[in-house]
Amino acid sequence: MQSYPVANIDLAALKYNLSRVKQLAPNSQIMSVIKANAYGHGLVPVAQALSDSDAFAVARLSEGLQLRQAGIQQPIVLLEGVISQQELKLAVENSLSLVFHNQPQIKLVSEADLGTPLAFCWLMVETGMHRLGIKIEELEQSLRRLNDSPAISGQLGLMSHFANSDNLNDPRNGQQLAALKQCAVDSDILLSMANSGAILSFADSHGDWVRPGLMLYGVSPFENQSASDLDLKPVMQLKSVLIAIQELHAGDQVGYGGDWSALKPTTVGIVSIGYGDGYSRQLSNNGSVLINGDIVSVLGRVSMDMIAIDITHIADAEINTEVILWGSDELSVESIARQAKTIPYELLCQISERVKRNYHRG
Numbered sequence: 434m435q436s437y438p439v440a441n442i443d444l445a446a447l448k449y450n451l452s453r454v455k456q457l458a459p460n461s462q463i464m465s466v467i468k469a470n471a472y473g474h475g476l477v478p479v480a481q482a483l484s485d486s487d488a489f490a491v492a493r494l495s496e497g498l499q500l501r502q503a504g505i506q507q508p509i510v511l512l513e514g515v516i517s518q519q520e521l522k523l524a525v526e527n528s529l530s531l532v533f534h535n536q537p538q539i540k541l542v543s544e545a546d547l548g549t550p551l552a553f554c555w556l557m558v559e560t561g562m563h564r565l566g567i568k569i570e571e572l573e574q575s576l577r578r579l580n581d582s583p584a585i586s587g588q589l590g591l592m593s594h595f596a597n598s599d600n601l602n603d604p605r606n607g608q609q610l611a612a613l614k615q616c617a618v619d620s621d622i623l624l625s626m627a628n629s630g631a632i633l634s635f636a637d638s639h640g641d642w643v644r645p646g647l648m649l650y651g652v653s654p655f656e657n658q659s660a661s662d663l664d665l666k667p668v669m670q671l672k673s674v675l676i677a678i679q680e681l682h683a684g685d686q687v688g689y690g691g692d693w694s695a696l697k698p699t700t701v702g703i704v705s706i707g708y709g710d711g712y713s714r715q716l717s718n719n720g721s722v723l724i725n726g727d728i729v730s731v732l733g734r735v736s737m738d739m740i741a742i743d744i745t746h747i748a749d750a751e752i753n754t755e756v757i758l759w760g761s762d763e764l765s766v767e768s769i770a771r772q773a774k775t776i777p778y779e780l781l782c783q784i785s786e787r788v789k790r791n792y793h794r795g
Contacts, residue, residue: 445793453648490509508530594626
């Protein structure tokens with residue numbers, strides 16, 4: 434029996450989107466970003482499907498440990514690095530690679546007696562985002578300290594992060610890239626800067642390693658371009674079902690606070706999904722869903738487990754009729770994000786664990 438709500442995850446689409454990265458950046462290796470439960474798609478199944486990646490990137494130690502426990506063999510980079518001796522010990526024991534972005538992290542590793550050195554590590558350089566990274570004037574000393582440490586094996590790479598790659602032709606993108614390239618002007622050190630937006634629009638930034646994230650999941654990072662415009666295939670389709678139908682008279686109110694009132698006789702469908710499943714409350718009186726091929730409106734407030742929708746003109750709507758929340762040609766997650774006044778990243782990442790993920794191959 435099917436459990437609802439459900440997120441159907443198309444692994445064939447995921448693989449296709451990885452192939453698009455290879456087409457766009459044929460001379461770069463690929464570090465697939467699967468942090469935050471693979472943007473809500475499921476960390477381990479996504480890593481297994483993206484087995485052609487050269488490496489994986491996650492944010493935190495716990496994510497790297499989960500991947501190793503599942504048998505993932507590729508290099509795994511912890512983008513936030515580690516901040517304690519205990520975390521460092523676990524990273525070493527599980528062959529995880531670190532990004533260093535401040536002096537305390539460099540000191541922690543430089544003074545550690547690890548036994549087994551860390552490999553495939555990176556130094557984050559601050560080039561204009563002002564979030565994480567070593568200042569450029571500290572770079573030479575930081576590289577020397579890490580390269581001289583017996584705790585590090587192999588070549589260190591330099592990494593930075595675009596602040597505005599989703600904004601096409603923003604001059605700050607070129608400024609940031611120039612700053613990173615200048616750091617390596619007299620060496621052959623590996624460089625990694627390109628995220629999804631830069632992979633798609635800024636070929637000069639591809640460098641040695643690209644770090645695709647959002648585009649792997651078939652979502653456009655650009656406000657005015659869709660996934661299909663970019664030849665990407667959506668990976669997640671979020672679905673649920675009608676669990677009740679109400680016939681309203683003019684003046685009847687719907688849901689908490691009575692924020693929506695019927696102006697005329699209206700048929701209302703109750704759908705089994707709510708903010709407890711991660712469906713954004715920002716879609717109250719503002720969202721759209723797809724039912725029997727038609728797009729209809731969300732009525733009233735999104736509650737913990739349910740939403741109300743207008744099915745007055747929907748033929749054959751009945752209990753157990755499927756409702757698509759996003760992930761179809763007619764209703765993309767990008768369009769729903771605009772309705773919620775947020776970004777697709779947030780909608781995908783906040784889908785909760787009580788929403789079952791069903792994995793299929795197209």
